[in-house]
Amino acid sequence: MRILGISALYHDSACALVVDGTVVAAAQEERFSRKKHDAGFPEHAIAYCLAEAGIQLNDVDHVVFYDKPFLKFERLLETYVSFAPKGFTSFKAAMPVWLKEKLFQKDLLSRELKRFANDFDWLNKLLFAEHHLSHAASAFFPSPFEDAAVLTMDGVGEWTTTSLAMGSGNRLEIHKELHFPHSLGLLYSAFTYYTGFKVNSGEYKLMGLAPYGEPKYTKLILDNLVDLKEDGSFRLDQSYFDYCTGLTMTNDRFAALFGQPVRRADKDQLTQFHMDIAASIQEVTEIIVSKLCRGIKAETGAKNLCLAGGVALNCVANGKILRQGIFDNIWIQPAAGDAGGALGAALAGYHLFKGQPRQVAGNGKDSMKGSYLGPVFEQADIEARLTQAGARFSVLGEDEVIAATAQALADEKAVGWMQGRMEFGPRALGGRSILGDPRSPSMQKTLNLKVKYRESFRPFAPSVLREDVAEWFDLDGDSPYMLLVAPVAEKHRRVMTEDENKLFGIDKLNVPRSSLPAITHVDYSARVQTIHADTNPRYHALISAFKGLTGCGVVVNTSFNVRGEPIVCTPEDAFRCFMGSEIEVLVVGNCFLKKEEQDEGLKLDYKNAFELD
């Protein structure tokens, strides 16, 4: 049985294909359309998924959409009714979109699907899964667990913002829900907005900023904005927020509570105040998630927990939950945001709607194939594409390419690394990555300012050989999807001098904190990715070779893109990004490219090529 899952029309459109319970392919539309967070109908992603399986749309048994539009419209209307006459501006802006397009999503989907197959029987084949059920399905069905509690948290789906589901075998039932407007995702987004970052994409920045500050406002937030109960359920005082009725996230009362107006990204500097705010909302998030987890444990007694929804991308909170040891095992869906809803919708269709059995992978492994579920390019194809793009490259043997790349890393070069299938989800996991030497004190600044063109405070993540993880970090489990933050091991830390300890904010950044300064955040933490020989043998071989040269089984891994650009998909995308940034070496398959050998005339200005996120 073949089920196609689609998430689209809000943000991060994606498609996933499940064949007989196995995830065959999954990809986000932004990677093909080259528009970050593309919300359009995922026609390229669907075409890719069908091509990967060698089938046509008519061969698909069902198409499942990740959301129920009528339920969402019901929430919209009830929200406007309950706040009326406030909210007219928002109503006026929302109605055209709904009445012209969103309310008729079934028609729109069937029309778009007919472009793939004119006689596609959408009336019987098109199904809809609830938003949080899709998230829960994406977290539970691919997990390594036979039974688990499933916690989903995001901005909002139809009504639900937080849900607890219980999964067992091929069954999954939602037990409890928190409803709009009481949302942890929206609370975090409100602070993203308040600190001048873009809602729905700047949340990572706020999380990255948090360790530079002190959580001075935690009590103020908990006393005024959030009514938090012992079991982790909560209500937000709407008199401080504007997202129900206005065009912004927060209002004047919110700004008055903290004593400063909303930061204007183009005019106002980031100050210690914003760092303290970031630290405070991060702490509040951790408190809420922790209470939710303890509440679930007390109520269900579950040993295993699965997480999904945008809030599950908060790897700092995830790491803390893991270390608190509330559950024996935690598994987080790597595409925890709305893109992963496509996968969840397909799996919900297969197991829940069609009642098909589920096979757990066994040996503690999940069924996500390392999240390498996107397009792959054969060596001959890569060579043809790079030649067409005007690239100058040498083709190396299997061992040579590993050795040459490891040497480039040891020489502190920024290396573009494009190998095998593209990752599904927001993280680059060694398929489409920019790599660097974590021992280099200047690597974080170089990568941020010259390669990625983004804020200097933003941290980088390490990829570490699974067998070496306990040597470098206070972590002894798997973290293949870079969704857990763990402290750098004590023995590798550098003790701060008295003067260094007195530094505030961004000044802290310039002080090396460990023998791996490029990946050690100012609070000695790191967002760890463990590399496994069975899911990514080539990346594993590269880091092993780097270890052979340097004694260090860790590399810096950041996504292969510049600020505001979707992660590269094709060899041409990789070559363009290489020529538009200061990446020094590019390795695509067995093709090895050096910047100094390239045609100067092909250089691009990537610094201003993409809208800032």
Next chain:
Amino acid sequence: MAFLIELWQFLRERKKFWLLPILIMMVVFGGLIVLSQGSAVAPFIYTLF
């Protein structure tokens, strides 16, 4: 027509008939707004998501 049938089924399923008069008023009102302006570009409002 299929859309109206589905909408009716939805209201029955959810037992939200009280929404119907509001819905009609809003559709009329919203329709006027739609007619009075051309753009249906989604602005950033969280109630939309």
